[in-house]
Amino acid sequence: MDLHLLSSLYSLVAFFCVARLVLSVISIWTKISYKYALSKWIFQQKDLVKKYGSWAVVIGSSDGIGKSLAKELAKRGMNIVLISNEEEKLKSVSADIESECSVQTIVIYADFSKTEEEYEKIFTVIDGLDVGILVNNAGTACGLPYLFENMSRQQIWTMMLVNMGAATVMTHYILPKMISKGKGLIANMASTSSFAPTPYASLYAASKTFILSFSESLRHELKGTGVDVQVIHPFFVDTRVAENSKAPTLPKVLYPSADKYAKSLSTMIGEDDITAGYLPHQIQFAISQSLPRCVQIWMAADFMAVRDFRKEQQSRKDR
Numbered sequence: 253m254d255l256h257l258l259s260s261l262y263s264l265v266a267f268f269c270v271a272r273l274v275l276s277v278i279s280i281w282t283k284i285s286y287k288y289a290l291s292k293w294i295f296q297q298k299d300l301v302k303k304y305g306s307w308a309v310v311i312g313s314s315d316g317i318g319k320s321l322a323k324e325l326a327k328r329g330m331n332i333v334l335i336s337n338e339e340e341k342l343k344s345v346s347a348d349i350e351s352e353c354s355v356q357t358i359v360i361y362a363d364f365s366k367t368e369e370e371y372e373k374i375f376t377v378i379d380g381l382d383v384g385i386l387v388n389n390a391g392t393a394c395g396l397p398y399l400f401e402n403m404s405r406q407q408i409w410t411m412m413l414v415n416m417g418a419a420t421v422m423t424h425y426i427l428p429k430m431i432s433k434g435k436g437l438i439a440n441m442a443s444t445s446s447f448a449p450t451p452y453a454s455l456y457a458a459s460k461t462f463i464l465s466f467s468e469s470l471r472h473e474l475k476g477t478g479v480d481v482q483v484i485h486p487f488f489v490d491t492r493v494a495e496n497s498k499a500p501t502l503p504k505v506l507y508p509s510a511d512k513y514a515k516s517l518s519t520m521i522g523e524d525d526i527t528a529g530y531l532p533h534q535i536q537f538a539i540s541q542s543l544p545r546c547v548q549i550w551m552a553a554d555f556m557a558v559r560d561f562r563k564e565q566q567s568r569k570d571r
């Protein structure tokens with residue numbers, strides 16, 4: 253083939269590839285900014301009580317994102333059931349919400365690392381309530397980063413029971429009630445680590461992948477019932493969960509406080525099937541998803557801990 257023709261052909265292909273990339277970046281960017289702009293001016297004005305019901309049950313609401321989100325939902329007129337395993341902290345969150353938001357709260361002390369009895373306690377209290385939103389937020393990172401083989405059996409059970417068990421059992425209890433009312437929202441707290449394996453947080457990331465898969469299957473099963481299932485997947489937020497990773501070295505805009513994150517997230521509640529809940533995290537997510545999976549895993553490992561974490565742990569043991 254004529255050399256000149258071949259080089260023109262290559263240039264044309266290269267032009268189309270670059271144009272496609274630019275168009276997809278513009279399209280993602282437009283979609284994201286449009287959603288978050290709408291969230292501020294339109295979604296936030298929606299009446300959650302009318303749409304779903306008068307009570308929101310937030311599990312894991314004594315601290316971090318759950319505590320801040322409970323307050324944001326209360327600001328939108330919802331009564332709140334606060335559940336966690338620290339009674340004193342819960343009482344103070346409850347007092348704070350009631351004094352600032354003029355809504356009712358109920359405090360339930362329950363340890364999700366235990367089984368049936370704890371749930372019975374919860375179900376007895378919330379049985380007669382018009383629960384419109386269930387936020388399955390309780391979670392523990394068991395002090396990540398860790399090497400899986402160094403986790404104790406107790407830590408393994410705690411992580412599985414709190415991160416997966418609580419959301420599963422709570423959803424199983426609440427769903428029939430929501431279906432019979434023909435409305436409701438289950439908002440499940442996943443993580444960006446739901447989307448790619450995360451070395452040095454292997455079980456944590458796997459528990460979050462469970463939440464993602466469980467929620468997406470349920471959403472499909474629930475089509476036509478009026479009940480929505482939403483997945484929330486933050487990147488790093490400044491709470492106990494992230495404190496031992498490299499997240500604290502990130503710029504503040506990428507590592508927001510729980511209050512800042514929850515303020516943004518609350519405007520997206522019930523609006524998108526899957527949301528990062530916070531614009532900078534949504535952009536980070538779009539970029540990370542466009543990378544090859546091996547790069548995503550490499551970056552996740554780097555964020556969780558130094559890459560020679562195993563060697564470091566070994567030399568600590570040897571000292």
Ligand SMILES: NC(=O)c1ccc[n+]([C@@H]2O[C@H](COP(=O)([O-])OP(=O)(O)OC[C@H]3O[C@@H](n4cnc5c(N)ncnc54)[C@H](OP(=O)(O)O)[C@@H]3O)[C@@H](O)[C@H]2O)c1
Nearest residue numbers: 312313314315316317337338364391443488489491493494
């Ligand atoms: N922070 C992040 O960077 C990040 C990123 C992605 C996803 N997430 C997810 O976001 C959710 C909230 O975490 P967070 O960052 O806000 O962390 P956090 O401040 O540690 O809050 C975790 C909440 O879960 C509760 N909880 C933990 N173990 C429990 C148990 N055994 N029984 C009952 N409640 C229990 C805690 O209650 P106590 O205070 O009583 O222990 C607390 O209210 C978690 O599902 C987490 O995996 C966080």
